[in-house]
Amino acid sequence: MAHVGFLKALEENDIPIDCICGTSMGAIIGGMYASGVPVAQIDSIVRSDDYQSMATGELDERYQYFFKEPCQDASMATIKYGGEGTILSQGLPTNLINPVLLDYKLMEGFSQASAACDYDFDQLYIPFRCVAADIEKKKEVIFDKGHLNVAVRASATFPFYLHPIRVDGQLLYDGGLYNNFPVAVMDSVFHPDIILGCNVSELIKPPKEDDLISQIENMIRVKKDYTACCPDIIVVEPKTNLSTFDFDRIDEAVAAGYAEANMKMDAIKLEIRKRRTLSEKNAERHEFRGKFKPLVFDEITIDGLDRPHKNQVHKIVGKKEETVGIDRLKTNYFRAFADDKIRSIFPIAYSQKESGYFRLNLTVKKEKDLFVSFGGNFSSRPINTGFIGLRYHLFGKTAATFYANSYFGKYYGSVNARLRFDFNGTVPISIEPGFTFNRWDYFRSFATFFEDVKPSFIVMNEQFGGAKFMAPAGNKGMIQLELNYMQLDDDYYQTQEFVSSDTADRTRFIGNVIELMYERNTLNKKQFADKGTLLRFKVKTTGGEEFSFPGTTHEVRDTVSQLHRWYLAKLEYTNYFQKIGPVQLGLKVEGVANTQTFFENFIASVISAPSFNPIPESRTFFQNQFRAHSYAAGGIIASTELVRNLNLRGEGHVFVPFGKFIADENDQIGYDYEFDQYFISSASLIYETPIGPLSFGVNYYDRKEDPWSILFNFGYLIYNKSMRE
Numbered sequence: 001m002a003h004v005g006f007l008k009a010l011e012e013n014d015i016p017i018d019c020i021c022g023t024s025m026g027a028i029i030g031g032m033y034a035s036g037v038p039v040a041q042i043d044s045i046v047r048s049d050d051y052q053s054m055a056t057g058e059l060d061e062r063y064q065y066f067f068k069e070p071c072q073d074a075s076m077a078t079i080k081y082g083g084e085g086t087i088l089s090q091g092l093p094t095n096l097i098n099p100v101l102l103d104y105k106l107m108e109g110f111s112q113a114s115a116a117c118d119y120d121f122d123q124l125y126i127p128f129r130c131v132a133a134d135i136e137k138k139k140e141v142i143f144d145k146g147h148l149n150v151a152v153r154a155s156a157t158f159p160f161y162l163h164p165i166r167v168d169g170q171l172l173y174d175g176g177l178y179n180n181f182p183v184a185v186m187d188s189v190f191h192p193d194i195i196l197g198c199n200v201s202e203l204i205k206p207p208k209e210d211d212l213i214s215q216i217e218n219m220i221r222v223k224k225d226y227t228a229c230c231p232d233i234i235v236v237e238p239k240t241n242l243s244t245f246d247f248d249r250i251d252e253a254v255a256a257g258y259a260e261a262n263m264k265m266d267a268i269k270l271e272i273r274k275r276r277t278l279s280e281k282n283a284e285r286h287e288f289r290g291k292f293k294p295l296v297f298d299e300i301t302i303d304g305l306d307r308p309h310k311n312q313v314h315k316i317v318g319k320k321e322e323t324v325g326i327d328r329l330k331t332n333y334f335r336a337f338a339d340d341k342i343r344s345i346f347p348i349a350y351s352q353k354e355s356g357y358f359r360l361n362l363t364v365k366k367e368k369d370l371f372v373s374f375g376g377n378f379s380s381r382p383i384n385t386g387f388i389g390l391r392y393h394l395f396g397k398t399a400a401t402f403y404a405n406s407y408f409g410k411y412y413g414s415v416n417a418r419l420r421f422d423f424n425g426t427v428p429i430s431i432e433p434g435f436t437f438n439r440w441d442y443f444r445s446f447a448t449f450f451e452d453v454k455p456s457f458i459v460m461n462e463q464f465g466g467a468k469f470m471a472p473a474g475n476k477g478m479i480q481l482e483l484n485y486m487q488l489d490d491d492y493y494q495t496q497e498f499v500s501s502d503t504a505d506r507t508r509f510i511g512n513v514i515e516l517m518y519e520r521n522t523l524n525k526k527q528f529a530d531k532g533t534l535l536r537f538k539v540k541t542t543g544g545e546e547f548s549f550p551g552t553t554h555e556v557r558d559t560v561s562q563l564h565r566w567y568l569a570k571l572e573y574t575n576y577f578q579k580i581g582p583v584q585l586g587l588k589v590e591g592v593a594n595t596q597t598f599f600e601n602f603i604a605s606v607i608s609a610p611s612f613n614p615i616p617e618s619r620t621f622f623q624n625q626f627r628a629h630s631y632a633a634g635g636i637i638a639s640t641e642l643v644r645n646l647n648l649r650g651e652g653h654v655f656v657p658f659g660k661f662i663a664d665e666n667d668q669i670g671y672d673y674e675f676d677q678y679f680i681s682s683a684s685l686i687y688e689t690p691i692g693p694l695s696f697g698v699n700y701y702d703r704k705e706d707p708w709s710i711l712f713n714f715g716y717l718i719y720n721k722s723m724r725e
Contacts (some may be wrong), residue, residue, distance in 0.1 A: 001029075001046055001198070001250050001253035001257070002027070002198060002238035002240070002253050002254065002256050002257030002260075003022075003025065003026055003029040003030070003045050003198050003257060004029060004039065004042055004046055004199050004254045004257060005253070005254040005255060005256065005257025005259070005260075005261065006031070006198040006236055006238070006258070006260075006261045007033060007042070007090065007112075007255040007256030008037045008039045008040075008043065008254070008258050008434060009257075009261035009262050009265065009599060010043045010261065010268075011039050011257050011278060011281070012195070013265055013269065013427050014275040014276055014277050014278070015196070015268060015269075015272060015275070015276075016272070016275065016276035017033075017126055017188065017196075017276075017487045018126065018127070018192065019031060019126060019127045019128070019189075019190040019192065020034050020126055020128050020129070020130075020184050020191075020261075020290075021128070021129045021130065021131070021182040021186040021189070021190075022129075022130050022131075022152075022155070022182070022359070023130065023131045023155055023174075023175035023179060023180055023181065024127075024155055024156050024158065024174050024175060024176050024180070025132070025156060025200075026130075026198070027151070027152040027155035027156055027175065027178045028106075028152045028155075028156055028468070029042065029131035030128060031128060031130065031148055031151070031152040032045070033126065033149065034113075034121075034124045034125060034126040034127070035109075035110060035113035035124060035125060035368060036124075036125035036284075036285040036288045036289045038282070038285065043254065046250055046254070047250055047251075047491065049396050050101070050105065051247075052248075053101050054102040054105055055097075055136055055245075055247040055490075056097060057097025057098040057099065057101075057102075057541050058336035058524075059098070059101055059334070060101075061099070061476065061522040061532060062522040063101060063330075063334040063474055063475075064334070064338070064474070064475065064476065064649045065334060065335045065338035065472070066336035066427065066472070066475065066476050066477060066521050066522075067338075067470065067472035067477075067478050067480055068335070068339055068340065069338065069521075070340060070391075070403075071403075071721075072526045072716060073373070073387065073389055073405060073716075073718060073720075074375040074376050074377060074385070074387040074407070074716040074717075074718045074719070075373035075374065075375040075376070075387060076373075076374060076375035076376070076387075076691040076692040076716070077373065077374050077375065077390055077691050077718075078170060078371050078372065078373045079357075079370075079371070079372045079373075079374075080367070080368035080370070080371055081368060081369065081370040081371075081372065082368050082369035082370050084207065088572050089434070090469065092612060095443070097161060097162065098464065099163065099344075100334070100337050100344070100345060101322070102153070102162070102348060102365050103149075103153065103345070103346050104330070104333060104334075106153055107147035107153060107249060107331075107349055108295065108326065109149070109350065109484075110147070110148035110149040110152070111147070111148075111149065111295060111349035111358065112289075112292040112295055113125075113148055113292070113722035114146075114147050114148045114291065114349075115288075115292075115293065115349075115351035115358070116288065116289070116291035116292055118157050119145055119146055119147065120144075120145050121143065121144050121148070121151075122144070124148075124288070124424060125284065125288040125289075127190065127228070128148075128439065129142055129144055129182070129186070129189055130142075130143050130151050130152055130155040130180045130182075131155055131174065131175030131178075131182045131185060132142075132151075132154035132155045132157070132167075132172040132173065132174070132175045133172060133173045133174060133176070133177035133645050134170045134171070134172060134173050134176045134177070134180075135171070135173055135177065136170070136171065137170075138178075139178060140185075141154070141170065141172060141175075141479050141663060142185055143155070144189075145720070147348050147349075147398040147679070149348070150165070150167055150348060153165055154167055154172040154173075154174045154710030155174065155176075156174060157172065157174050158173075158174045158176075159173055159177075163344070163423075166348060167364075167395070169627050169695065173214055174437040175191045179579075180201040180606070181197065181199050181201055183195060183230055183293055184199060184230070186230075187230040187284055190674055192232075192234045193232065194233065194234070194272060194654060195232065195234075196233075196234055196236070196268060197233060197234070197235045198237075198238070198257060198261070199234050199235050199236070199237050200237070200238060215512040216568040217321070223282055224358055224392070224695060225645060228475075232271075234264060234267055234268055234271065236257070236258075236260045236261045236264055236408060237254060237260065238253070238256035238257045238260045239255060239260065240252055240256040241383070242256075243449075245370075253384045254356075258311070260495075260692070261610065267508070268493065274652075276313045276659055277550075279344070291492065292425045293357075294325075295325075295349070295352075296324070296325050296326070296357050296358065297318070297323070297325075297329065297349070297357060297358050297359065297360040298322075298323050298326065298352060298355050298357035298358070298359070299352070299357075299359040299360070299515040300317060300318050300319070300322070300359070300360045300361075300362065301359065301360070301361045301362070302314065302361075302362050302364055302672055303362070303363045304363050304364045304365055304366070304569045305364050305366060305584075309341075309366065310366075312339075312341075312399050312424055313336050313342075313362070313364060313692050315424035315425065316332055316335050316336040316339070316424050316428075316688075317329065317333055317335075317362070318330045318332060318334050323357065324360075325710040328530070329343065329360070329399075329405040331475065333345070333347070335475070339368065339399075339402065339422075339713050340391070341366065341367050341393050341399060341401070342364060342365070342366065342367060343366060343367040343368075344364070344365045345362050345363070345364050345365075346362070346363040346574065347360060347361070347362055347363075347364075348360075348361045349361075350546040367393060367395050368393075368665045369392060370390070370391070370392050370393075371389075371390070371391040371644075372388070372389070372390060373387070373388065373389035373390075373391070373405075374387065374388055374389075375387040375389075375668075375691075375692065375715060375716060376407070376409070376715050376716070377713055377714065377716055377717050378713070378714045378715055379711060379712065379714075380710070380711055380712040380713070381620070381709075381711060382410055382411065382443070383409070383410075383411040383412070383717075384409050384410075384411075384619045385407050385408065385409035385411065385412050386407070386408045386409060386436075386707070387405065387406070387408075388405065388406055389403070389404070389405035389406075390402075390403070390404045390405065391403055398421055398422070398423060399421070399422040399424065400419060400421045400422070401419070401420045401621070402417075402418075402419050402421065402424075402435075402676045403416070403417070403418050403420065404417040404418075405417065405720070407719065407720065409545075411440065411441055411442075411443075411620060412438075412439065412440055412441070412552060412719060413438075413439045413536075414435045414436065414438045414439065414719065414720045415481070416435070416436045416437075416604055417434055417435060417436065417682060418432050418433065418434025418435075419432065419434065420432040420662075427471060428469045428471065428472055429469065429579065430468075430469075430470040430471075430664065431467060431468070431469055431470075432467060432468040432469075432470065433465075433467040433721065434465065434466075434468075435464065435465035435466075435620060436462075436463070436464055436465070436720055436721065437460045437461075437462070437463045438460075438461070438463075438538060438719075438720060438722055439459070439460070439461050439462075440458075440459070440460045441456050441458075441459050442456060442457060442458040442459070442460075442621070443456055443457070448623075456492050457492065457496075457622075457624050458490070458491070458492045458493075458603075458607065458716070459490070459492070460489075460490050460503070460607065460724075461485050461488070461489040461490070461491075462486060462487070462488045462489070462694075462722065462723055462724070464484045464485065464486035464487070464513075464723050465484065465485060465486075466482065466483045466513075467482070468480055468481070468482045468520060469481045469482075469651045471673040473518065473520070474520075476520050476521065476522050477518065477519065477520040477521075478518070478520075479516075479517070479518050480515075480516070480517045480518075480519070481516050481517075482513070482515045482516075482517070483512070483513075483514055483515075484513045484515075484723065485511075485512050486509075486510070486511060486513060486544075487508065487510050488507075488508065488509040488657050488723065488724075489506060489507075489508050490506065490507045490508075490604065490607050490608075490610075491504040491505070491506050492504055492506075492507075492603045492604070492607065493505065493506055493551070493553055493603075494554065494601060494602065494603050495553050497553075498604070502551065502552045502553050503552040504551045504553075505549065505550050505553070505554055505601070505604075505607075506546040506548075506551070506668070507546060507547070507548050507549075507599060507600065507601075507607070508546070508549070508597075509544055509545070509546050509547075509564075509608070510544050510545055510547075511542060511543050511544015511564070512542070512544060512546065513540055513541070513723055514540060514541050515538055515539070515540035516536075516538065516540070517536065517537070517538035517539075518536070518537050518538075519534075519536045519537075520534070520535040520536075521533075521534050521535075521536075522531070523535075523574070525688075525693075526718060527616060527693060527717065527718060528616075528639075528647070528649060528684070528686050528688075528718065529546075529574075529576070529695055530576055530584050530586070530639040530649075531576050531584070531645065533573075533574065533575045533576070534572065534573065534574040534575075535572070535573050536570075536571070536572040536573075537571050537572075538568075538569070539567070539568070539569045539570075540567070540568050540569050541566070541567050541568075542563070542564070542565070542566055542568070542596075543563075543565040543566075544563075544564060544641065545561055545562070545563050545564070546561060546563075546564055546599055546600065546604075547559065547560070547561050548560040548561070548599075548600040548601070548604065558649060560600050562600070564596075564597055565598075566594065566596040566597060567594070567595045568592065568593070568594045568595070568596065568610070569592070569593045569594075570590075570591070570593075570610070571589070571590065571591045571592075571594045572589075572590050573587075573588070573589045573590070574586065574587070574589075575587050575589045576637070576639075582640045582641065583638055583639070583640045584638070584639045584640065585636065585637070585638055586636070586637035586651075587634070587635075587636060587637070587640070588614060588633075588634060588635045588636075588637060588651075588653065589633070589634045590612060590614075590630075590631075590633045590634065591631065591632045591633070592610050592629075592630050592631050593630050594629040595612065595627045601669065602663040602669045603659065605661060605669050606624050606627050606661055608611075609627040609628055609629050609661070610627065610631070610724075611623075611626055611627045611724075612626045612627075612631060612633045612653075612655045612680075612681055612723075613626070613649070614633070614635055614653040615651065615653075615680060615682045615697075616713075616717035616718075616719075617682075617697065617699055617709065617711050617713075617717065618699075618701070619719075620717065621658045621701065622702070623701060623704060624661065625678045625702065625704070626655050626678060626680070626701075627654075627657075627661070628657030628658065628659060628660065628661070629658075629659060630657070630659065631655060631656060631657045631658055632656050632658070633653060633654065633655045633656065634653065634654060635652055635653030635654065635680075636651065636652055637649070637650075637651040638650050638651070645659040645687060645688040645689075646685070646686070646687050646688075647686045647687075647688070648683075648684075648685055648686075649682075649683070649684045649685075649686055650681075650682070650683045650684075651681065651682050652679065652680070653679065653680045653681070654677050654678070654679055654681075655677065655678045655679075655680070656675070656676070656677050656678075657670035657676065657678075658673075659672070659673055660672040660673075660674075661677055679698065679700070679702040680699070680701055680702065681699070682697055682699045682700070682701045683697065683698050683699075684696065684697035684698075684700070685697075686724050689714075690720070692714065692715045692716060693713075693715070693716070694713075694714045695711070695714075696710075696711070696712050697709075697710070697711045697713070698710055699711065
């Protein structure tokens, strides 16, 4: 980014620029300037949210397509199998970030300039060259024609950070591998009287044994004596303590380039007598950019897929021969990429002289056929859970994906399988039949590594199957109708005085659920989010028959059955709404309105009631005081990043039941409508590792027998959907 400050200083002092050569980031910045983009606009671009997203590979919520995002689970690492004769696709990753936004923005930003110069870089606003590296032939590749977005993307392909692209059969990487400061290219191609250079490659710090990026930086840094080939050169070397990927410190980088260039401005002016004013430059820019034609596409072609798969992508991005403007394309383009069957998309726009429009060519790479995921959570309490998940892509006229997973542990176990059919029409819809088995085992003790786990006092089992019907509601939302048939079996004791030889009471509920839900989700993490919003509203009706089987601790031994039908509406809202200094504030609101009636006894009624679980650990406890048929709840969350990837998080929540469960001496259950409130609070230190969060939390649960808990946890406390939610 120091290059931006360098150009800014030259332009303020009316220094003429007649040709540009760049490598890596110098190719991107130089390419923009050569395309007629003013320095002030370049400066705005590199400070924008879009640029930050391109640099980090995180898609801004504007480009995310929630409808295609997979269900959240406890996966932490994934291995991919199959496709193109490959058995195992993931050993070391070929890239650390997702380049989809970068590739799209380069196409959007450079295609009109490429067409205006008729794909000859000498005919740009300023003649331009950039350098990439062919690692097979061990030589530099100099771009002087073609598509500008392809050239600068190849030149800036930092190894392991971005995946390489293939140009004319050559797999190309960052030009810095063979020519990090292309003075010789400038001298041999343009024969200038004097060269002005901005060299940031000398700032790279020595490699560290535990830092892969620092090692790669030093591998691609090539020190050359640039004065040997061209003595008429003035080099600006900005002095900063920034690393290559400090994209959150752009102000410092731009300022360093600007300050260092101004320090050498007297020497530059002494060598260069000619001046070109900003108004003259802007007139020349206006003349060149006046050749730009609107970026409208009258044809879309797709490479890399067979016909059925091409048809699926065409249904999303636009028909093969259909006029599509850039705004509409942007939405559909990222919707296509969101499909879990697509690994990458690379766009190139070709000028169509006859029609006056562009042809968009998309090189699409299909994802591997089979994904195997591993994860779970590893805790200081006996709630450790393993996770394994499978995903298999079925390609045909209708896109389909098979999902299956299993959780296994003492506290929680589950098996889920489902098959999703995607119909990519004018209004996309998905149909997903499936089934789930869940088991929760709640212990009497508040056990840690150093305590014995006492016998279970509640074991909840459920099995259900049915189908979901889903449709998008804009880019961030989804509407879902779900139909399920279920059987719930709960084993429990209604007294604390029981021994291992006793038989628990059992309640069985057999019935059906119809649920309609709207969800809008832009949260940035599946656990410990600190950006975005979640709005979820559901209405559902549940009906069926309850069977009660008393155990040995119950005086009455008769089996009882009764019919139930109730209606429920639930609202959940989370919004990380304000950042005050380094602290991000969030708000959580939840409410349930419910016509549910009591089950046969107190414990069965409590088990069947909705529960409030605002923090990850809270779901692992069975707490009567945070369960009610109807309730309102809310809380405040504060999060701050202490150092990169290390966050301090605090939150406090209040729960207000509309009718607290009570039981008299005859075990007759009823409501206590006296206003009461219960609190949950938490303070956590969270380190975001590449595969999942490592957290240490101190949590407080109001009116719990042992209200304080301390939890060390690595991984995700996320489980399959339950019919009790």
